Amino acid sequence: MLSQIEGSRAVAEAVARCRPQVICAYPISPQTHIVEALSALVKSGRLTGCEYVNVESEFAAMSVAIGASAAGARAYTATASQGLLYMVEALYNAAGLGLPIVMTVANRAIGAPINIWNDHSDTMSQRDSGWIQLYAESNQDAVDLHVLAFRLAEELSTPVMVCMDGFVLTHAVEPVDLPDPSQVDAFLPALRPRQVLDPAEPVSIGAMVGPEAFTEVRYLAHLTQLRALDRIPVLARELRDVLGRGGTGLVDPYRCEDAETVVVALGSVLGTLKDTVDELRAEGVAVGVLGVTTFRPFPADALREALRRARRVVVLERAFAVGVGGVVSADIAAAMAGTPQRHYTVVAGLGGRPVTRDSLHSMIADAAADQLAPLTFLDLDHDLVRQATGGQP
Amino acid sequence: MTVQRVKFYQTGSFAVGNRLLDPAQRSTQARMDRANSITSGHRACQGCGEALAARYVLDAASRATGGQLVVVNATGCLEVFSTPYPESAWRVPWLHSLFGNAPAVASGVAAALRARGRTEIRVIGQGGDGGTVDIGFGALSGMFERNDDVLYVCYDNQAYMNTGVQRSGATPPAARTATTPAVGPQPGNTFGQGKSAPLVAMAHEIPYVATATVAGLRDLEAKVFRAMQLRGARYLHVLVPCPLGWGSGTGETIRLGRLAVETGLFPVFEAERGEVVAVTPIRRRLPVEEYLRPQRRYAHLFEPAVRSDVIERLQAMADRNVRRFHLGGKR
Numbered sequence: 001m002l003s004q005i006e007g008s009r010a011v012a013e014a015v016a017r018c019r020p021q022v023i024c025a026y027p028i029s030p031q032t033h034i035v036e037a038l039s040a041l042v043k044s045g046r047l048t049g050c051e052y053v054n055v056e057s058e059f060a061a062m063s064v065a066i067g068a069s070a071a072g073a074r075a076y077t078a079t080a081s082q083g084l085l086y087m088v089e090a091l092y093n094a095a096g097l098g099l100p101i102v103m104t105v106a107n108r109a110i111g112a113p114i115n116i117w118n119d120h121s122d123t124m125s126q127r128d129s130g131w132i133q134l135y136a137e138s139n140q141d142a143v144d145l146h147v148l149a150f151r152l153a154e155e156l157s158t159p160v161m162v163c164m165d166g167f168v169l170t171h172a173v174e175p176v177d178l179p180d181p182s183q184v185d186a187f188l189p190a191l192r193p194r195q196v197l198d199p200a201e202p203v204s205i206g207a208m209v210g211p212e213a214f215t216e217v218r219y220l221a222h223l224t225q226l227r228a229l230d231r232i233p234v235l236a237r238e239l240r241d242v243l244g245r246g247g248t249g250l251v252d253p254y255r256c257e258d259a260e261t262v263v264v265a266l267g268s269v270l271g272t273l274k275d276t277v278d279e280l281r282a283e284g285v286a287v288g289v290l291g292v293t294t295f296r297p298f299p300a301d302a303l304r305e306a307l308r309r310a311r312r313v314v315v316l317e318r319a320f321a322v323g324v325g326g327v328v329s330a331d332i333a334a335a336m337a338g339t340p341q342r343h344y345t346v347v348a349g350l351g352g353r354p355v356t357r358d359s360l361h362s363m364i365a366d367a368a369a370d371q372l373a374p375l376t377f378l379d380l381d382h383d384l385v386r387q388a389t390g391g392q393p
Numbered sequence: 394m395t396v397q398r399v400k401f402y403q404t405g406s407f408a409v410g411n412r413l414l415d416p417a418q419r420s421t422q423a424r425m426d427r428a429n430s431i432t433s434g435h436r437a438c439q440g441c442g443e444a445l446a447a448r449y450v451l452d453a454a455s456r457a458t459g460g461q462l463v464v465v466n467a468t469g470c471l472e473v474f475s476t477p478y479p480e481s482a483w484r485v486p487w488l489h490s491l492f493g494n495a496p497a498v499a500s501g502v503a504a505a506l507r508a509r510g511r512t513e514i515r516v517i518g519q520g521g522d523g524g525t526v527d528i529g530f531g532a533l534s535g536m537f538e539r540n541d542d543v544l545y546v547c548y549d550n551q552a553y554m555n556t557g558v559q560r561s562g563a564t565p566p567a568a569r570t571a572t573t574p575a576v577g578p579q580p581g582n583t584f585g586q587g588k589s590a591p592l593v594a595m596a597h598e599i600p601y602v603a604t605a606t607v608a609g610l611r612d613l614e615a616k617v618f619r620a621m622q623l624r625g626a627r628y629l630h631v632l633v634p635c636p637l638g639w640g641s642g643t644g645e646t647i648r649l650g651r652l653a654v655e656t657g658l659f660p661v662f663e664a665e666r667g668e669v670v671a672v673t674p675i676r677r678r679l680p681v682e683e684y685l686r687p688q689r690r691y692a693h694l695f696e697p698a699v700r701s702d703v704i705e706r707l708q709a710m711a712d713r714n715v716r717r718f719h720l721g722g723k724r
Binding site for chain 2: 060066073097197348
């Protein structure tokens with residue numbers, strides 16, 4: 001049943017229906033509404049059998065989740081931006097220990113300069129942390145991906161982060177179909193941890209591993225991620241059967257079949273892009289959009305398949321690798337190596353700058369005419385830059 | 394189990410021989426059914442105070458809880474020497490995550506056990522002084538403030554021994570470490586404000602705070618038993634001499650622990666809800682030189698010239714402890 005609900009509250013409801021046993025939270029904008037809603041769900045008794053722990057930092061939030069998960073509880077937390085960076089050491093640790101923690105990241109820029117608004121700098125900086133990363137296009141997507149995330153994490157015993165655009169999604173009120181608790185129960189079985197701290201069967205978790213086996217441990221983590229590439233479409237289909245909606249899990253092509261130019265992007269900007277593509281199609285320009293839902297593990301095969309007919313690919317980046325250029329672009333270029341395809345990187349919407357249909361329209365039109373520079377900053381204020389550089393471009 | 398009556402042996406210390414005690418009061422280590430939480434064969438140095446203290450703490454906690462124990466370990470010597478893959482010296486469920494998060498991980502374990510209705514299983518967090526009073530201090534304070542059901546044990550050897558004896562927030566003034574070398578006009582560690590983790594723990598008004606040393610192993614066991622009778626956040630700070638870092642003989646570990654107490658440099662006490670409820674009085678107070686001389690980390694205080702100015706400042710610290718904690722003892 002559709003309800004008019006804020007993205008954060010919808011996610012909190014979805015998470016609650018996944019019956020987490022330990023939720024730990026440290027507030028950071030724009031994640032706050034999610035953990036506030038969850039605390040109300042626990043305190044009011046609507047979410048039972050769950051310990052809600054108010055911690056003193058994001059580092060502690062992830063650490064509490066690690067302890068809880070290792071002790072056999074379904075553990076959840078949420079963060080954003082600086083908070084994600086503050087828990088980085090524990091992020092890698094959770095992944096290395098193979099703990100099926102699920103975390104929402106309300107995507108936000110990283111300072112300095114301090115900026116609370118949306119881009120993907122935070123999660124992109126953690127693409128190599130060993131966490132699976134799923135990116136939501138809409139609040140409906142965000143809700144459904146959380147249900148998928150718990151199942152995926154627990155099946156593979158590896159942590160999953162669901163990335164949803166801060167404010168643009170977290171604070172947007174729109175109709176969302178919340179999964180029925182019985183639907184979630186049908187899809188998500190009770191947690192059966194791979195190993196658990198139990199006096200009846202003592203195990204040592206987190207031993208020191210030297211050169212003789214460290215590579216093998218990392219390789220096994222890689223195999224797990226590769227297995228996720230097989231499992232995500234299967235689980236997405238299963239979830240689709242239960243919910244009667246949803247994507248394919250890895251990538252989401254839109255009008256790509258005969259597209260000469262395909263724009264690749266992640267997150268909520270996909271909605272604007274699809275509208276823009278419709279406009280350009282009406283003008284006779286053969287363009288399409290490819291949404292990337294799963295960014296880690298990187299779905300290279302699915303991307304190759306979706307992009308193989310395109311003459312040019314524009315990667316719309318909501319993050320920026322200073323001194324290099326695109327973050328997603330590098331992976332896509334590697335996946336498409338050996339093809340004659342032209343590749344463009346467009347950095348857009350950093351620190352919450354709106355990515356408008358007008359700007360996208362002219363950018364894609366330029367790309368389709370091969371009039372675009374290899375690295376472009378959408379709507380860059382050249383006057384401001386010249387002021388700061390003393391006239392340099 | 395048969396009980397064998399044995400003769401009284403004077404041990405040469407203030408301790409009365411364990412075998413004279415009622416069986417119920419004997420050291421956990423004297424029991425046939427001791428837990429052996431950490432088995433022999435691990436890679437601690439000879440004379441390691443931390444390995445000794447950890448064995449006593451965890452065996453006592455195992456006995457106190459009927460073996461219903463989960464242990465969370467910070468990065469450090471104890472973690473490294475006990476679990477070089479594929480070996481593990483632990484016979485308790487044991488988790489190592491990071492250097493600075495053991496108290497928070499322990500909180501997570503406790504939360505999971507609560508959520509799973511398994512509160513008969515108790516949680517111990519443990520780490521060295523670096524992991525506790527420095528990098529893990531925020532997590533420790535958070536765990537205290539929430540009053541999570543965790544006993545956290547700090548094995549304090551007063552420096553980062555695992556990485557090669559660098560200064561920590563628990564390193565005493567004047568002590569030589571690799572990052573406070575014995576050079577210049579003020580050799581060794583500076584005289585700062587110091588950082589008493591037990592006093593900071595008490596400021597959180599948690600149910601139980603205690604200090605102990607490896608020189609009082611029965612006292613240590615008794616404090617673990619007391620701690621395990623209580624729920625909520627509890628803190629145990631154990632002084633564990635380190636032959637490598639302190640430059641002391643491997644047979645001196647127990648004696649140095651005792652000297653730290655008898656000079657007044659390390660007060661041994663118990664506190665409940667922020668108030669001191671018991672202290673271990675000093676029977677025969679000794680000057681701090683007695684404690685300093687056997688340790689190479691203080692060698693620069695005695696050669697080439699005796700630095701009586703520095704020794705006096707250390708003596709003043711000991712005197713203050715005696716006054717503050719009412720340790721008594723004649724000089």
